[in-house]
Amino acid sequence: GAVVSQHPSRVICKSGTSVKIECRSLDFQATTMFWYRQFPKQSLMLMATSNEGSKATYEQGVEKDKFLINHASLTLSTLTVTSAHPEDSSFYICSARGIKQGLAGDEQYFGPGTRLTVT
């Protein structure tokens, strides 16, 4: 499989501050990246889809001004949670899709996730 990294793996921030989460595809070019959030004991909920060089497409109910997504290159996407509040505390998972030599088809690979706690 392919490798997707996320940084940081855990972050604690104070209410009102902004937090940036990075997602990198390490060994393939990610034409599309996805950002999910997952509350405890729940499924993954897609927040937005971003294609390299284009504006992200947000899912219904996700505030684009609060969750800023940048996909400036084929290997890096960032999610910035602006003016974070305790209700933003969650597990954020990125996923990348692209073509990796040696693998069949364009699969979707997940990062290890970032646990955000807003105090």
Added chain:
Amino acid sequence: AQKITQTQPGMFVQEKEAVTLDCTYDTSDPSYGLFWYKQPSSGEMIFLIYQGSYDQQNATEGRYSLNFQKARKSANLVISASQLGDSAMYFCAMRDQGAQKLVFGQGTRLTINP
């Protein structure tokens, strides 16, 4: 619109037994892909198996097999000879042909007892 349903919130199985995790789906697209992922307590999503809607045979990957019944719109995951390390959350997901996003089911928490 795509929809994935996993009706088993939790499953408890004895070690070495086989286990079937249920998944049904709904889509109007004749071409689609079905996926199963495992999520251990660490949170990472581990890809297990993939089935294309036009694949003639059920997908298999080691101890994992997918019981694909197209007419019933079901894609159950079968794990043979379960191991303690199989304890985790399992998610079924689908993606329509040409669509970008993967839609997930609610998940099933599998616990393997020694």
